Amino acid sequence: MSNSILSVQPLTFPWQTSDPFLFCAFHKDNYPKGNGQMGPNASLSGRNLGSDFAGKDGWSMYHGQSVPGFPAHPHRGFETVTIAEKGLVDHSDSLGAAGRFGNGDVQWMTAGKGVQHSEMFPLLNETEENPLVLFQIWLNLPKVNKLVEPHFAMLWSEDIPVFTHTDAHGNMTKVNVINGKIEHYVSPSPAPDSWAANPENEVAIWTIVLSPDAEWQLPTASAGVNRSLYFYAGEDMEIDGSTVKRGNTIKLDATKATTVLNGKEESKLLMLQGKPIGEPVAQYGPFVMNSNAEIQQAMQEYQNTHFGGWPWPTHDHTHDKSKGRFALHADGKEEIK
Structure with missing residues (x-):
């Protein structure tokens, strides 16, 4: 393995993750x-x-x-x-x-x-x-x-903010920033008691879509942060020059810049990152x-x-067929979309 790649392992059900x-x-x-x-x-x-x-x-x-x-x-x-x-x-x-x-x-x-x-x-x-x-x-x-x-x-x-990057050849990468931040794109606040609520824990949850042949460099994070990519849709891509097929987990050294170069089909990745809690x-x-x-x-x-x-x-309660997207909270507050 080269550069930022620590390991490549096949996806299993459920997908294996790292602390936190x-x-x-x-x-x-x-x-x-x-x-x-x-x-x-x-x-x-x-x-x-x-x-x-x-x-x-x-x-x-x-x-x-x-x-x-x-x-x-x-x-x-x-x-x-x-x-x-x-x-x-x-x-x-x-x-x-x-x-x-x-x-x-x-x-x-x-x-x-x-x-x-x-x-x-x-x-x-x-x-x-x-x-x-x-x-x-x-x-x-x-x-x-x-x-x-x-x-x-x-x-x-x-x-949910959407970060976009267009490479030198006009190919686009799109990142849904569910938690964490990229440049000035900052996610909505997580739950108040979450490990993710403290920015120092550098928890990031991103879904990444790369158009064919798109190239993008992931931003770095601090030493000790666990970072993994889950390649769940597409065909293949190069990560720091190593060819990786769909259906793999790629563990990365978050302190090193990681360059992703997509193959000939649209690809989708989930990225999970965070400082470990370090408890039993x-x-x-x-x-x-x-x-x-x-x-x-x-x-x-x-x-x-x-x-x-x-x-x-x-x-196995379900809501009325006529209802659209909504959230009813325990305090009675309702959001209707």
Whole structure:
């Protein structure tokens, strides 16, 4: 490996990440037309409903029975950053918050001391297919913030700054600055108790689109910062002169300038970066703490309290078909887009 490249490894599910991140789940589903009840207009026979991750016919139901997605489940001790690049997500949670977002929107949720939420994928289009491209990034919380109050926020696509660079040959690179900054392009504020809320931690979450043959140099970051590129769409590119194919994770030395030269097809990358928290990680399913004893405590508290219960009619709750993009917060404030 040369220059800034530390390693190149094939993408696995979920994508492996470095501290302060825990992992990234990438979903690409070519859902068929909707059936009028927000589920797929297709037979569900041959699927392991309730745990369908096989990708039959190019899509999965995941834990959904009639609408694809993830019915109510708990979290504690970390954050989820959900990037809905394409398609829609219906969010409902135990705080009474809810939302429908997608097609470039991002949801930032701090689980903190404990929350239940559901993430369903409503198939609203009944005349055409309903493709979904989604990243869910798990960002750890430091011990001091493991038990903060849960928090739910939306970063709407129109509020996320887009940095563009045109190279000497007129080829364009576009970067959605979901967190962090590039030059004078500064992201919306993350959740208040997040590791990302302190600029000194240099947390960056960017989605990068390179047109064919585009060349761009990533800005550097401080020593000790972990930085990885996830090459999920396209064919190939050169990174510091080394050819890399789609379907790889590229770990970089963030202190060195990295030059990316795209191949003959449009390419897409996710970049995750940040200073490590550097604390022990104990994880059991949806709970992420610092010790096994804290995991046992989290499980016991969930059994006793269900983290506030579930205020919605069903665990796979979806919102009315007529609703557009919106966010209803636990305090009653509503955003309508």
